[in-house]
Amino acid sequence: MSAVVVIGAGLSGLSAACHLIGQGRRVVVLEREAGPGGRGLRVEQDGFTFDLGPTVMTMPELLDEPLRAAGSSQQEAVPMRRLDPGYRGLFADGSELRVRDTTAGTAAEIERLAGAADARAFEELESFLRTLYETELPHFIDKNFRSPLDLLAHPRAAARLVRMGAFGTLGRLVNSRVADERVRRMLSFQALYAGLSPTTALGVYAVITYMDTMRGVYLPDGGMGAIADGMADVVARQADVRYGTTVTAVLRRKDGSVAGVDTDAGTVSADAIVCTLDTPVAYRELLGWLRPPRAVRRPVYSPSAAVWHVGVRGALPDGVAHHNVHFGRAWEQCFTELVDQGRLMSDPARLVTVSSLGEPSLAPPGAHTLYVLEPVPNLDGAVDWDIERAPLRERLHAFLSANGYPDDIVTERLVTPVEWRDLGMGGGTPFGLAHLFRQTGPFRPANQEPRVPGLFFAGSSTVPGVGVPMVLISGKLAAQRVAGWLGGARGAA
Secondary structure, three states: OOEEEEEOOOHHHHHHHHHHHHOOOEEEEEOOOOOOOHHHOEEEEOOEEEEOOOOOEOOHHHHHHHHHHOOOOHHHHOOEEEOOOOEEEEOOOOOEEEEOOOHHHHHHHHHHHHOHHHHHHHHHHHHHHHHHHHHHHHHHHOOOOOOHHHHHOOHHHHHHHHHOOOOOEHHHHHHOOOOOHHHHHHOOHHHHHHOOOOOOOEHHHHHHHHHHHHOOOEEEOOOOHHHHHHHHHHHHOOOEEEOOOOEEEEEEOOOOOEEEEEEOOEEEEOOEEEEOOOHHHHHHHOOOOOOOOHHHHOOOEOOEEEEEEEEEEOOOOOOOOOEEEEOOOOOHHHHHHHHHOOOOOOOOOEEEEEHHHHOHHHOOOOEEEEEEEEEEOOOOOOOOHHHHHHHHHHHHHHHHHHOOOOOEEEEEEEEOHHHHHHOOOHHHOOOOEOOOHHHOHHHOOOOEOOOOOOEEEOOOOOOOOOOHHHHHHHHHHHHHHHHHHHOOOOOOO
């Protein structure tokens, strides 16, 4: 039985491990932290539970796929429910828009806010984006590339994307259909997940809007940390999972192929390795003897996020939802400041996730766990976090008070780009490499290293990209690479 080492027990590593188990491999998962999660690490502090990473779960079927490969299912390992509303958008004029759990429900909310024309436009957009998603997923997302020429392997699908305007901008795709500026914002802020402004992001990234706004937002039982916990439990039934173990070197045989890894607890032999460290970080820390590939030498990172995790006492404001997006008055100007100038937004949009609203166990009785996110520049930007850290914290505190959230703080943890860097994320951002055209698809850092046969990558800075659904797919794609290297096996795809 071939042995495969998976470096990292984040979602991409656990996905890869599930698919490798399905192939009949002997799998060893090595994780430097004390538990699973990767950038979605869970922390308990003074009776509160903070999920440091993503708070938005979409497309549960993409989680079901790796779990089924390992003999379980999403319903068994990570039960969850769809949130209604998925989002509550609040605007500077005092209005709000709720994204409901059905297209018809959201259309009704839009009609109340912006009129019948935009409600019809939303329903038509849902159908359009569903076609876009169904065209992109099998041909350009859930696919390993050998070279950029593979983009031509499905000419009909590529031609359809061109006809649909998918290579224009996301902003144009939405704005040409929807008139109300508030609705436009709710349908295009997702470009930030790809590290871009809606005015520059390709229309192909409207699939994020589709996943996020139309296919629904879900909450796992136990909160977001339950995803990694549930996957890790399934993997641990059939694989060797070692926490508190740091990989220090990749070992090679005389022919240059992988032989295993060195760790701070000894050597682990392997016939293949799946590395889920942020790809530029992996080349720097584990592959320093190799000249990095072109896509890694001068990476352009996505903007980062400052996240204030707060345990508070007090009552929530009326009408609060699990996910609340507070938009400022400015829009394009803020993206220019953030993305182009590397400065803090002068009028930022902020996300407040009340994690304990849907999962009361994450906070003590009479208290709540809040996740307050503000987009900020990555460490290549112009912000000195030694200076800006304290003022940012005070602005976030004032923001909570001004918007009626409880602000009697019991405990807190502020994560800035400095902390993201210390957690192993290149550029100090949890969003990985920006999805510029030159860092997309076959132009993104490859998920295999041909100069070290048997070494493969998964995670947000390789294909297909950032976000929970994408990194789950990345683990599958890495496992397919392993199957190609080691030969066919039970269940190999």
